[in-house]
Amino acid sequence: MLLLATGFAWKKGQNTAPSRKPNIVIVLADQWNAQSLGYAGNADVKTPNLDRLAQSSVVLTTAVSSMPVCSPARASLLTGQYPLTHGVFYNDRPLRNEALTLAEIYKDAGYATGYIGKWHINGQANYEKQFAARNRAVPRDRRQGFDYWKAREVTHDYNSSFYFDENDVRHEWPGYDAFPQTDSAVSFIDRNKTNPFLLVLSWGPPHDPYQTAPEAYRKMYDPATLKLRPNVPDSLQARARKDLAGYYAHCTALDKSFGDLVAALQKAGVEENTILLFTSDHGDMLYSQGKVRKQKPWDESILVPFLMHYPAGLGKSKRILPVPFSNVDILPTLLGITNIRIPETVEGTNYAALLAGKQKPTGEEASLIQVPVPFHENNFLNGGKEYRGIRTKQYTYVRDLKGPWLLYDNAKDPYQQTNLIGSPAYAAVQAKLEKKLRQKLAEAKDRFLTADAYMKQWNYRYDGKDSLRVSGL
Template identity: 50%
Template sequence: MAGIVLAGMESGCCSAKKQQTRKPNVVFLFADQWRASSTGYAGDPNVKTPNLDQLAKESVNFETAVSVCPVCTPYRAALLTGRYPTTTGMFMNDIYLPDSELCMGEIYKNAGYETAYIGKWHLDGHGRSSYIPPERRQGFDYWKVAECEHNYLKSHYYEGNSPEKKFWEGYDAFAQTNDAQQYIRNHAKGEKPFLMVVSYGTPHFPHQTALQEYKDMYPPEKLKLAPNIAEEKKEAVLKELPGYYGHCTALDKCIGELVQTLQEQGLVDNTILVFTSDHGEMMGAQNVRPCLKQVPWDESIRVPFLLRYPAVLGKAGRAVKTPINTPDILPTMLALSGIEISKTIEGEDLSGLIKGDAKGDRAALIMSVSPFIPDLDEYRGIRTSRYTYVRKVDAPWLLYDNEVDPYQMNNLVGKPEKAELQKKLDEQLNAELKKIGDEFKPRQYYLDKWGYKLVKGGHISYVPGAEVQGPGMRK
């Protein structure tokens, strides 16, 4: 807590003692569609992420961080509630997260925190360009937010309690970062600790709108492609990858600037800093075209996850192979913040693991309840530190040993020599489903249960004027 104590020394010993017992600030930064493998510290031979690489050296690095349902709205709902998509009904994009759900912002606010949210929300379900009034903000007070926006060069947002549509200046990630830096400065010496969430839109497509100076860092002819990219997808991948990496490197700059601001304000030691993403990006792997996710392969479900908290964890980074899943994030952050974990939360508190307590492997549950991309059936699966196992409604689908097959090119399902392993993993999957009361039925069961009406293509309509849908609203 050196930075915090230093900031209060002029006020005398009493102030210093008060600072020593102050709860940590929380800065939670997350990208959109940034897959786990696309950082320098994770071994990507192409992408330039010097700031994240340095942060990884100072952080707990969860090498098997998993997106429970790899698409925008379901991830965000699971993040804020600590609950699974089949429990909340939040398994589709563009649906409304009910006020009845107890969320991260409310919990931290009730614990005496200032709360802030900057960037993409995608939990309101009232239209992607609509104003979100205070009563639908789930406990966040400082507010510069768009429901959903990926026009990075003309990116709208709403500020505070004004329904006036505003636009970030220039490339939105840079402007959002500047705003987040100012928020940190304004609250560095405040009476209360703060929770600030910054939700970036990049590197989600469109990739062509990455700034030219960043795209120019990645000439297509110099890019090395992974071996699980099919020959017929390579042309499309090489068209998209310079912009994808360009967005990543630009966002890396943003992370570096926020880290520097925390340093300048003396807040490093007593701030929990998290960097992660909502889900990954297939980018041609497994013969899945660029710009898609939702599928259960690692490029889609695995995300970066760095957590730095020097006052408790020290300043040396370390890697953790034990999986962390989306619903685990909130209870883990609450425990590290010294805040009671609500009984409604389903995720597991992994703060002991972060502090270095020994823990064996665990299974992170993954799911797609009602997928809305072509040729994808609903599935449930688990990702352990070593294995991926996925089942469709009527049969096993995928089994990979990720230690010997990191690009998941050898499906072991049905192989006699792996029968015992498959049986064990199937039992693990069943156990995880039982914990959350999910019987894994066909998608229509869940659509009927929660009262959703889909349009052609299998998704919730988000055109202006479309009916607002959320768990149980149409019943």
């Protein structure tokens, strides 16, 4: 199925690429949820550059983080595999060298490859000093095919940030790190404008801490004036407004950098022939449902922004697609667009023809969502639990190990305030979604075992208190 023709040039047994291969730039923000953008209908947040680009892009409004947490989502983007296949289903665990990745594939196709910013898939295989790998250089053989290298495993101190270069030499990012990181991306683009290139620019914000964007951007937002989602409990609204103001300040600062990046592509004369993709690894609850941050199955956690701008291949008109599209689908879709054969290791779906408007949605599309092991702030003691679910265009359906847990009709209940599990009026819908979930689990070879089973299978140990279960779970 993954090797079917996509509507782009394809001949049996060989790839037929355009006379000049398209460049690829992936801009990956950390913890930017789908609703915190002007083009998504948010009247409070200021994102003029992203809003402008959306007017000439394909906009996916149901883009899903299959496992909504940092390391698993990033490993899935690079491999096109689900977390239980590539093994990074727990933060700060390493993506194996055996994995076939985005950069390795495009490097073999003649692309220059570059990575700038947060990496977060080279953690320790097991617990030593917690998060010890976050401050170490990523060895050359662990960079998964990226040659140009200005990266650090992870930091959330955006104003006192360092990185390692290709030779493992440490350097400081001056000021708010997203700004000089984007400058480095501009330099990479200018240096490689006559050759095909793949670049990933990975920002740390708007991930908390929320109050650390440059002062000029923080001054743009008054917490008292911000509109909250109706699923934020009254008791948390003051805290939510304060954090939301800082979160939006980060978003607006990043939007400025995004504008600089687009201007650089235009100045270099490569915008038309560049696939520019903007997305995030996962969302942020920001007190919706009374929850914070990620790993949760609600839309604020699993839905992420997704813009694809490629004038030469997708045209210059805005097209909105509500089709569920997972980060597992990014790699096969890019390969489809650029006419490169999709390896058998890839588990995601190639949606190139759909994005190009050469194929219509079937209405049966669904994205799998998984948390095989709840950990850290979402560990068992904090109420976390193993779950599997699907997000379709209209519905969210989730099971835990005990059975059906959540069912939402997102068309009628966009803030997911009414759980319909067991509702007689939705019995047929629930049965159909259960069948679809079982199908997706079979495709992903996911047997939905306990967290302990997967930790044992991969020879991982829990960090700190993550393995302690609350009585009755």
